[in-house]
Amino acid sequence: MRARHRAAAIGAALTAVEQAADTQGWDALPTLIGLFDATTHRHQPRIDIDEIGIDPAFWWLHSQTVPGMRLPYWVGLKTLTAHLTAPDAPPWLAQWAHSGQRRLTALAFLGEGLDTSENGRRDAAARGLPAGPDGIGVRALTACDIDGRHYQILRLRGAATTTTVVLDDPPPRVRATVIPACLRRLLTAARA
Template sequence: MKPDRRTILVSAALNTVEAAAEARGWDAYPALLGLFDSTNHTETVGSLDVEELPIDREVWRLHTTPAVGVTLPYRIGLQAITDALTTVKAPQLRTWIRAQIGPVIAVAFLGEGLDTSDVGRKPATYGPPTDPAGVPVRALTAYDIDGRYYQMLRVRGADTTTTTILDDPSAQVQATAIVASLRRLLAAARP
């Protein structure tokens, strides 16, 4: 699959995922997703299969446990999952990847309400991502095998999303907790 075509397919898949999340409503648990190339197995022009990594939902409850007077953001749970799945002693990620229809081409994180978008935020900032008016945001962040960064944001109650795609994300973007975790997971999932 050519990189420019991959961008279009990943963007379309992320739009579908976010639209489904919007249809289900707010206050959902976060999800860690794999986007798989199913073109090798079909006669069609091509499509992506999106699958949620089966993660114990208790991991996401970490954010509800007060720690030293603050509420932990979902990215802490994502980092813990990443640490567990990318160690040599944890073959669960590779087993899950092998069970899919095609090769993984991107990994995405969908979350809302608590620090789901960490791009441009100060590392010590806790609490919900918000627009300037203080309204919570749902964020869908992805990283693909070409090193491309995607982020879709929907302000709670908005009819549309704001989408950012960076072909060459800056070091600051790549160093954020969510993107760094997605990069590590994608690297561990690739043969």
């Protein structure tokens, strides 16, 4: 699949993932997702989606601290990335990425959190959404593909629409943020 067609197919697949998450509602645990080129005919690009199975207990702090408190999702992703890309990492990531005829073309991370920024509060107010003292809930679906492209779909809690950004050549400040950096690292390790 050509890069231009791949970008469009990945964008459509990510939109479907976010819509499915919205249908299921809020307060879900984070999800790491592989997007695979499953094209069998060059005029019909197809992306298959496969979630990486992560024990749900991974995303929770020990019960001895604050019961029910979740780790910030980027902390969990950073820890998981370090584990899966270590020299003595288990080989299952590469096996998962190379099983069958599919070709891993992108990795995505879906997580929920609070937007406490002034821009987030302004955006919520402009949409008529309430922002509590802790901020406003936001679901972020972030992905990186083999061409270096960066994708992000954001949905504010209660909003009917999403905000989508696709950067063909993301600037260093975007590439250096935790989630895209982890996704690129995992993508490189999985494809090795």
